[in-house]
Amino acid sequence: MSTRHRRRVACGTLALLAGLATAGCGPDPNAEQSAEQVPDNAILIGLSTPLSGSLAGVGEHNRWGAELAVEEINAAGGINGRPLGLVAEDNACNPAEGANVATRFADNPDVVGILGAFCSSVTLATMPVVLDAEVPLVIGVSSTPDITEQSGTGGNDWAFRITPSDTDMAIGLAKYLSDNEDVDRISYVAEDSDYGRGGAQALIDELEKDGVEVASTDYFAQGTTDFSTILAKVRGERPDMLAIFAVGADDVNFAKQFLSTGMAADISLTGRPALDLYEREGLLGSGDLDSANGVMQYSAGVDTPENKEFVAAFTEKFDQEPVVQSFHGYLQAKVLADAIERAGSADRAAVREALETTDLPSPLGGRITFDEHNQAYDHAVVRGVKDGEEVVLDVITTSPGN
Structure with missing residues (x-):
């Protein structure tokens, strides 16, 4: 990664999270840590999702799904001997704020990749940021066809969408x-x-x-x-x-x-x-x-063993069945974690290259593989x-x- 993309993290960014705190800085009011404290040696991934406004409820589901995936990955030993840490920030389904969230993630060299950004308009505003900063973005929920047209051979080879348009x-x-x-x-x-x-x-x-x-x-x-x-x-x-x-x-x-x-x-x-x-x-x-x-793009009623297992785990942890946004948070985190593991490092460029060769089963019965536009075609x-x-x-x- 070039030096212009390895900018140092200032006070008020994600370096203020538990285990990464620096003296004299207070916590970022927009940053939310996952359910458990992020360990010092964690591989960090960021989640950009609406946690305020009319979409706060489903945005919270999005975060819950990602948290469950991280919990399962860490229970199985983490990634290449290191735990995975999730940091969620509120983009309020606002394109300008979504770009700000993506910039804060990109400015922290400890954040290997981003999950987001839920609302299609926010994802479109996030994509130029990740392209400039050279940080992988795994997209769920957002469904506008413009994302497909602009990704991969469309110009942005750092954006990958796991869900149908x-x-x-x-x-x-x-x-x-x-x-x-x-x-x-x-x-x-x-x-x-x-x-x-x-x-x-x-x-x-x-x-x-x-x-x-x-x-x-x-x-x-x-x-x-x-x-x-x-x-x-x-x-x-x-x-x-x-x-x-x-x-x-x-x-x-x-x-x-x-x-x-x-x-x-x-x-x-x-x-x-x-x-x-x-x-x-x-x-x-x-x-x-x-x-x-x-x-x-999802229903908790899909009758596959993998989906039943996911629904049971999610319901046990959060006392309610998952919705579309929960599933996307879960699958986004799994896809990014798989790429990090196959890359063998937390280097962003290596993770991007690993995402290109993703081939994972989906709980819906399809497979997550990306075409030349970095678009996957899971079932609907x-x-x-x-x-x-x-x-x-x-x-x-x-x-x-x-």
């Missing part, structure tokens, strides 16, 4: 809807972000090939509390289905208001509804959403509701040509 998932959901639903017109409601706009447009593009019309399209700001105007518009359009693309508290809030209108009797939800969160919030018990379906899950409970309707292959 909006386009990959839209292809699978469109096929499922065409095969299983009688649908002619769909309304789209999405958060005004790279994730929301990208997800909605990807599904629109795929369904238009099957002749499904767009009844209406509305975008809302993250943190919106009142969806009455949008819902009134949708009611007036009388679509067959309503596709929602939102995350965390916004998604749950929208679902509550959608249910309160009574429209669920005539309009089914699809897109990317967080059915696992709906179930946890008690929104499925009435049966009003039994016709809902959607595609996600079509989820639905039956008798008031979330169920797995289909597990789909997202590889190109399938």
